[in-house]
Amino acid sequence: MEQREADGAEARLCRLMAGYLEGRIDAFDALYDTLAPRIRSYLLGHCRDAALADDLVQDTFVQLHRSRRTYEPGRPVTPWVFAIARHVLLMHRRRTGRRLRFERALAADVRVAASRDEMAILAARDGVRRALKEVPADQRRALLLHHVEGWSFAEIAGHLGIRVNAAKTRAFRGMRKLKDAVTR
Amino acid sequence: MPSPADLRSAIARDLRPARPLLPPSIRALMLVPIALATIVAVPATHFFRPDFAELGVVRAWGLSLAESLGGLVIVALALRESIPGRALPARVLALAFAGGLALPFVMLVLTTNRFTIGAPPGSEWSDAVICFRTSVVAAVPALIGSTVLVARAFPLRPGLAGALYGLGCGVMGDAGLRLFCDFSVPTHVIPAHGGAIVAATVGGAIAAAIIPRA
Numbered sequence: 001m002e003q004r005e006a007d008g009a010e011a012r013l014c015r016l017m018a019g020y021l022e023g024r025i026d027a028f029d030a031l032y033d034t035l036a037p038r039i040r041s042y043l044l045g046h047c048r049d050a051a052l053a054d055d056l057v058q059d060t061f062v063q064l065h066r067s068r069r070t071y072e073p074g075r076p077v078t079p080w081v082f083a084i085a086r087h088v089l090l091m092h093r094r095r096t097g098r099r100l101r102f103e104r105a106l107a108a109d110v111r112v113a114a115s116r117d118e119m120a121i122l123a124a125r126d127g128v129r130r131a132l133k134e135v136p137a138d139q140r141r142a143l144l145l146h147h148v149e150g151w152s153f154a155e156i157a158g159h160l161g162i163r164v165n166a167a168k169t170r171a172f173r174g175m176r177k178l179k180d181a182v183t184r
Numbered sequence: 185m186p187s188p189a190d191l192r193s194a195i196a197r198d199l200r201p202a203r204p205l206l207p208p209s210i211r212a213l214m215l216v217p218i219a220l221a222t223i224v225a226v227p228a229t230h231f232f233r234p235d236f237a238e239l240g241v242v243r244a245w246g247l248s249l250a251e252s253l254g255g256l257v258i259v260a261l262a263l264r265e266s267i268p269g270r271a272l273p274a275r276v277l278a279l280a281f282a283g284g285l286a287l288p289f290v291m292l293v294l295t296t297n298r299f300t301i302g303a304p305p306g307s308e309w310s311d312a313v314i315c316f317r318t319s320v321v322a323a324v325p326a327l328i329g330s331t332v333l334v335a336r337a338f339p340l341r342p343g344l345a346g347a348l349y350g351l352g353c354g355v356m357g358d359a360g361l362r363l364f365c366d367f368s369v370p371t372h373v374i375p376a377h378g379g380a381i382v383a384a385t386v387g388g389a390i391a392a393a394i395i396p397r398a
Contacts, residue, residue, distance in 0.1 A: 021201065021202050021203075021204060022201050023199050023200050023201040023202070024199075025192075025195070025196045025199055028192075028195055028196075028199065029192070032188070032192070036188075058188070058191050061191055061195070062191065063338075065195050065198070065199075066338075067268065067337075067338035068202050069202045069203065069204055069205050069336075070204075070205055070266075070267050070268060070337050070338045071204060072204060072205070072207060072267065073204055075269075076269075079269035079270075080267075080268050080269035080270075081269075082269070083268035083269035083270075083271065083340060084268050084269075084338075084340075086340075087268070087340045
């Protein structure tokens with residue numbers, strides 16, 4: 001009884017497929033209505049993601065349309081359609097796998113580059129700190145207040161009780177000595 | 185990704201009557217003229233093997249036709265493999281590959297009873313190169329025809345389908361080569377004749393994998 005129903009359903013699919021090959025959109029609609037839920041259920045069972053399964057169903061029908069000439073009239077439609085669906089799923093997995101591998105490799109590169117940058121920054125910071133010790137205290141103070149804290153020369157002059165030009169000179173000389181010490 | 189409505193309208197725009205492909209065995213028959221031409225062309229463009237007259241019609245032309253028919257059967261299997269849902273089982277694939285590789289050697293055994301005929305000393309390498317090149321070139325027309333036939337279908341395992349029809353075409357090329365070369369020593373037959381068939385197999389796999397499908 002069940003076998004007879006299955007044969008009847010397959011025969012109906014064969015007729016619909018023949019109509020689709022003749023260029024009838026109503027045959028495509030009926031094929032879609034009959035097959036899409038089954039294909040979705042098959043794909044969902046493999047990918048466990050409803051949105052992805054919906055996308056893959058659409059992809060399957062695009063491929064099915066492109067390769068509809070390869071259907072041999074009279075042969076069962078279901079194995080033909082499910083072979084295409086399986087192919088779409090495998091292609092998706094291959095693409096995803098490739099993308100994941102690329103992203104992992106990229107993330108690893110970024111991590112290595114970032115750790116290299118951090119090392120360089122630490123080394124440079126340490127070098128600057130040591131070089132600063134070689135700069136005379138009055139020049140170092142003016143230099144740090146202007147270049148690090150962002151004070152104006154007028155503010156530095158007011159704070160240290162010196163003239164503005166003197167503050168500029170101290171900061172300039174301090175910077176020159178710092179450069180010499182760093183590059184040495 | 186199109187929604188069902190978008191998909192439907194895209195398909196409705198593109199929908200035209202489509203003529204289904206002929207069955208694989210019928211499509212393989214389209215290669216018969218190429219197969220026959222290959223058998224005749226190889227000895228005709230070079231020379232017939234020295235013992236051609238002694239072989240007689242059946243062992244010369246008959247076995248070449250049989251070998252070529254074997255190649256056509258393998259191509260037909262590749263065409264069937266290129267139809268979604270009609271993939272060949274692993275056992276059939278193994279049989280096809282083993283049979284295809286064994287066929288030229290079976291023909292050799294049926295043709296000669298002593299496996300000592302080889303190239304004169306000093307020309308083994310150059311004679312092997314000539315046989316290899318001739319066999320590969322002889323397989324090329326069938327290889328092109330098969331690639332077109334397979335590309336018009338939708339092989340889901342293109343590399344496998346390509347290797348299979350490449351093997352079939354290599355066997356067809358060998359069917360012509362055996363009327364030109366009478367060497368039977370394994371040191372010539374395996375690398376030169378067998379190597380050409382393997383090269384055609386690899387060529388088919390590469391061609392099917394890189395050529396866009398229908």
